[in-house]
Amino acid sequence: MAATKRKRHGALEVQAKKPKRSQKVAGQPATVAKEVEEEDRDRIPGPVCKGKWKNKERILIFSSRGINFRTRHLMQDLRMLMPHSKADTKMDRKDKLFVINEVCEMKNCNKCIYFEAKKKQDLYMWLSNSPQGPSAKFLVQNIHTLAELKMTGNCLKGSRPLLSFDPAFDELPHYALLKELLIQIFSTPRYHPKSQPFVDHVFTFTILDNRIWFRNFQIIEEDAALVEIGPRFVLNLIKIFQGSFGGPTLYENPHYQSPNMHRRVIRSITAAKYREKQQVKDVQKLRKKEPKTILPHDPTEDVFVIPAEEKPVEIQWVKPEPKVDLTARKRRIYKRHRKLQQKMSRGSAK
Numbered sequence: 001m002a003a004t005k006r007k008r009h010g011a012l013e014v015q016a017k018k019p020k021r022s023q024k025v026a027g028q029p030a031t032v033a034k035e036v037e038e039e040d041r042d043r044i045p046g047p048v049c050k051g052k053w054k055n056k057e058r059i060l061i062f063s064s065r066g067i068n069f070r071t072r073h074l075m076q077d078l079r080m081l082m083p084h085s086k087a088d089t090k091m092d093r094k095d096k097l098f099v100i101n102e103v104c105e106m107k108n109c110n111k112c113i114y115f116e117a118k119k120k121q122d123l124y125m126w127l128s129n130s131p132q133g134p135s136a137k138f139l140v141q142n143i144h145t146l147a148e149l150k151m152t153g154n155c156l157k158g159s160r161p162l163l164s165f166d167p168a169f170d171e172l173p174h175y176a177l178l179k180e181l182l183i184q185i186f187s188t189p190r191y192h193p194k195s196q197p198f199v200d201h202v203f204t205f206t207i208l209d210n211r212i213w214f215r216n217f218q219i220i221e222e223d224a225a226l227v228e229i230g231p232r233f234v235l236n237l238i239k240i241f242q243g244s245f246g247g248p249t250l251y252e253n254p255h256y257q258s259p260n261m262h263r264r265v266i267r268s269i270t271a272a273k274y275r276e277k278q279q280v281k282d283v284q285k286l287r288k289k290e291p292k293t294i295l296p297h298d299p300t301e302d303v304f305v306i307p308a309e310e311k312p313v314e315i316q317w318v319k320p321e322p323k324v325d326l327t328a329r330k331r332r333i334y335k336r337h338r339k340l341q342q343k344m345s346r347g348s349a350k
Contacts, residue, residue: 055189060104060130062088063115071115071123073145077231078113081201081216082186083158083194085113097126097245104130111185112244115140122259125235126245127181133243134250136178138235139259141211149230153218155201160188161216162199168207174240174251175207202226210255211236 061079063071067090079085086107091100097114104112114126123143128135163186169179186203188195199219206213212235217226240251 051191053191057189058109059085060107060109060112061085064093065090066117070143077146084192101131101244128244130244135244136240137238141234143233146230151229153227153229155218156196159196159198159200162202164204166207
């Protein structure tokens with residue numbers, strides 16, 4: 001009987017019996033090696049053992065009521081690109097933002113991306129670490145979704161992205177905080193059950209004009225050639241809070257201008273142009289009503305005036321000959337020729 005070995009947990013492991021070599025096989029070692037190689041070649045390899053899923057980051061992506069179709073498509077694109085995300089129903093605008101922490105706890109999520117719509121034209125994005133914080137509020141501008149861009153390229157659904165950040169993120173402390181928050185939210189955890197073990201696209205975060213520009217590129221070749229596939233949007237930072245969806249303000253953007261103020265400035269510029277045109281018209285009307293000043297005659301004005309020569313008046317006593325109308329003459333000739341042809345055709349018919 002074959003010897004048995006006992007595992008640590010107490011299970012018995014039976015030692016496999018070695019196959020007996022026949023005399024023919026022992027005499028032909030070269031043919032046996034070839035057969036073994038062919039069997040190994042045709043054998044289907046077993047599944048690759050995945051590592052342990054340690055990073056348990058889960059992202060809750062949802063919005064408030066009143067969003068438009070472009071915001072809804074952007075939200076769907078982010079859910080598709082982030083396999084570690086979860087969805088939820090829309091939240092009423094009357095509810096307080098602190099309720100989102102309870103929703104995240106019920107959904108077992110520790111990060112949140114919340115889209116808040118106001119006046120059916122302004123879109124705000126909240127990035128939060130629930131429930132301890134910090135959280136950041138952004139104004140979302142220049143949204144272009146995947147269906148809207150229609151660019152060439154297609155990355156694998158559920159693949160893990162590379163995150164590329166502008167060097168300016170390491171220069172200021174509030175950008176360094178945002179960088180860490182973006183890394184924890186947008187990076188897909190390794191060995192996540194819904195993710196694919198491939199890296200074929202890049203998320204880029206660039207700082208320009210005091211705004212964060214988001215772009216998504218696909219890696220199409222081995223030499224790291226990139227093609228943009230979308231979505232794309234711009235985040236204008238408003239405030240960074242210490243808590244989740246509230247709390248003490250850590251940073252406030254001095255360059256931020258609210259959409260209401262921006263629209264007010266545009267209206268004031270348009271009104272100023274209209275008022276300026278009206279003032280110009282009023283001045284022109286007043287100038288027309290003013291009495292004209294008659295200047296005295298200057299005797300030196302006629303110094304260089306040369307009198308015109310008087311031509312004799314010719315009176316024509318004979319009636320001029322009428323002009324020949326060539327068009328009417330051609331028309332009469334054509335009619336005469338057509339009548340002759342009709343008479344000739346009638347005679348030949350008889």
